[in-house]
Amino acid sequence: MPSKTSSNVDAVRNWLLAKHPERTSIAPDEDLIGSRLVDSLSFVEFVLTVEEASGVEIDHEAIDLADFRTLEAIERKYF
Amino acid sequence: MSGPAIRVGVDLVPLSRVRTMAGTDGGRLLHRMLTPAEAELSRSGAGWDIHGVAGRLAAKEAVFKLFHVTGQPLPWQSIEVLKSPGEWPCVRLSGPARRWAADAGIEAVDISISHEEQFAVAVAAGATARPPLEEEFHAQQDLVQR
Numbered sequence: 001m002p003s004k005t006s007s008n009v010d011a012v013r014n015w016l017l018a019k020h021p022e023r024t025s026i027a028p029d030e031d032l033i034g035s036r037l038v039d040s041l042s043f044v045e046f047v048l049t050v051e052e053a054s055g056v057e058i059d060h061e062a063i064d065l066a067d068f069r070t071l072e073a074i075e076r077k078y079f
Numbered sequence: 080m081s082g083p084a085i086r087v088g089v090d091l092v093p094l095s096r097v098r099t100m101a102g103t104d105g106g107r108l109l110h111r112m113l114t115p116a117e118a119e120l121s122r123s124g125a126g127w128d129i130h131g132v133a134g135r136l137a138a139k140e141a142v143f144k145l146f147h148v149t150g151q152p153l154p155w156q157s158i159e160v161l162k163s164p165g166e167w168p169c170v171r172l173s174g175p176a177r178r179w180a181a182d183a184g185i186e187a188v189d190i191s192i193s194h195e196e197q198f199a200v201a202v203a204a205g206a207t208a209r210p211p212l213e214e215e216f217h218a219q220q221d222l223v224q225r
Contacts, residue, residue, distance in 0.1 A: 040140055040153045041096055044111050060111070061157075061174065065150045 009075045011053040015046070028072040033065065043068075054078040086185065086205040088144030091198055092137040094129050101127040112136060112155040120162060133199035134168075134192040135160045141203035142170055142188060146179040160190065168192055170203075184209035 013026055016037050023037070032038045038046045044060070046068070051058050056078045067077040100108045106127060113121060113135065121132045138160045143153045157174035170188045172180055180188070184207040192201045 040143075041092065041100075041136065043152050044155065045100075045108055048108075048111075060152075061154065063152050065152055068152075 008053045008079055009071055012050055012074060013071060015049045026071060028075075029070050031069055032071070033069055038068070050074055050078055084207045084209065086145045086147070086183070086207065088141040088203040088205075089200070090137040090140035090144070091200045092133040092140075093198055094133050094194075095197070097127075097129050097133045097136065101129060101132070112139075114156055114159050116161060117159055130194045130199060134194055134201060137199045137201035138168060138170070138190045138192050138203065141190060141201040142172075142176070142205075145185060145188065145203055145205040146176070146183055148179050151175070160192075180205070183207060 016026055016032070017023055019042065020037055026032075026037065030037075047058055047060060047063065050056075050068070058078070067073055097109075100106065109121075109127065109132060110118060113132070117135055121128050121135060139155060139158045140153060142158050142160075154175045157172065157176040159171040159173070161169055161171055163169040168190050170190055172188070183205070185205040186208055187206045188203060190201055190203045192199065194200075
């Protein structure tokens with residue numbers, strides 16, 4: 001359902017915003033890695049956040065970074 | 080061009096971020112990033128050795144940078160930072176890290192770790208028997224000439 005999907009992606013967005021209080025918004029196509037909203041140290045927690053929000057179990061050893069680069073890529077792959 | 084080439088990686092980890100991770104859900108994140116052997120080396124009676132964990136995480140990232148892979152996240156569990164019999168840090172590769180090292184022709188990896196009050200820093204060096212790509216060689220020459 002679109003409304004549920006939007007709400008779950010918002011959980012990921014809210015996690016990012018909580019980590020970066022200097023930010024008030026994140027565009028769906030913003031490069032989360034290039035803009036350093038997610039770095040190597042926070043990536044594991046980020047993946048767990050996507051797992052919890054989507055209910056999809058993610059194989060951490062088989063991740064393609066392209067699937068986590070933007071909120072719209074995450075939504076496309078996991079929601 | 081012929082002869083061996085070296086690769087270098089470096090990383091810096093703020094201790095404050097490790098403290099936050101250690102204090103979240105009983106260190107769940109650290110257990111995802113450290114192997115059981117590393118976790119054993121990184122704990123004392125008082126809990127997590129924050130300096131030790133930060134140094135270990137910095138070393139993993141520094142080693143990852145040697146592989147020059149793109150589009151892949153750091154495989155925390157397949158780069159292990161352990162201790163040699165002389166207490167010096169040493170690296171054990173497995174899984175994807177071992178494969179990427181082989182693909183890059185890296186035959187040996189060494190690391191060095193240092194800490195101070197707020198940060199841990201690590202440097203990794205990899206030796207390859209393979210000559211660098213032409214463009215890499217020119218980049219190295221350019222730096223030498225500066």
